[in-house]
Amino acid sequence: MNGETPDSVSEEGAGTTPQPPPVLTRVQSSDGVVLVARVLRHPEPGRPVAVLLPAMGAAARFYLPLARALLREGLTVVTVDLRGHGEALPAVTRGTRFGYREMVEEDLPAVLAAVRSALPGAPVVLVGHSLGGQLALLHAATAPDGIDALALVASGSVWYRGFGGLRAVRNLVASQIFATLATLIGYWPGKRFGFGGNEATGVMRDWARQGRTGVYRVKGSTVDYERALGELALPLLAIGVDNDVLAPAGAREHLLSKVPRTALDRWQYTGEAAGGKHIDHFRWVRHNAALSAHLAEWVLKTTHSATDRRNGGAPDEQ
Secondary structure, eight states, rough: OOOOGGGGGGGGGGGGOOOOOOOOEEEOTTSSOOOEEEOOOHHHHHHHHEHHHHHOOOOGGGGGGHHHHHHTTTTTEEOOTTTTTTOBOOOOOOTOOHHIIIIIIIIHHHHHHHHHHHTTTTTTEEEEEEEHHHHHHHHHHHHTTOOOOEEEEEEEOOOOOGSSSHHHHHHHHHHHHHHHHHHSSSSEEEHHSSSEEOHHHHHHHHHHHHHHHSSSSOOOOOOHHHHHHHHHHEEEEEEEEETTTTSSSHHHHHHHOOOTSSSEEEEEEEETTTTTTTOTTTGTTTSOHHHHHHHHHHHHHHHOOOOOOTTTOOOOOO
16 A cells, blocks of 8 residues: 555645635534535536545545636535544544445535535536545435536545556555454554544445455445446546556546446546646645646536536537
8 A cells, every 4th residue: 555645745735725715514414423515616606516525534625726726717616524534523533433334325415415505506516536536426326316427536446456466465455454453443543554544443444345345335334336336327537647556547447347327538647737747646636737627627518518408408519
């Protein structure tokens, strides 16, 4: 596993932003978890809303450079932390109990309902990075209504066979050790070990199970996620990033193979497109100009076409 975390690049990137965006809404899940959604609102009403979902261990504030770039490109942007991170309360501590199910089946429905209430009539696009992309797919597969499109950035399956050579073996062994340690300690102290942030045991066990089996079998859920993913039919943009050892091509393709009915567009963000800057699984956030432009263009085009279809018209000719 690559030990780089968002904290290791924050001094030159998102961590230097002095002021957070205004609060759009505070959402309380059924089990008392509080999530804070912040908004960068485009002055033109009805603009598509990009809801940014972070990677494992990454706080929403890490993505403020991306959020501001997407605003400049014509989108309204909502940032929100995953459960247990950033402004979400309570923070992860020993004995914290939640996994993928709570994030996918409780948190995301509550957040998106609040977003739609606060920004009525605007198309909604989930933009997920890494784990955030996986969670976006899992939620959209079971609750696609009200979601107009999906975009994944540096997001792949963690199935070990999606990685080549010795890295596959290393990832398999490491993921199982991490989950075991989380079980023994009562949580995953990722800040101490240099992988992800502090994480709930349930998240690490769900993550490790998918890494071992390649299958999304979520503890505590009655949903057949593999079947639901196979029926997902939304527009999907999948962006790969150069030098990404955490979501290489094999991992991305394994994830995308689960959603064969999506209207899929692929795009690779290269170092050349980033102006010669070194980019990887996290550093693309700092050097995002070409990526944010491509993403926003795709969102505007895709949501415009979807709106035309809902209104009974034909998409504009390109």
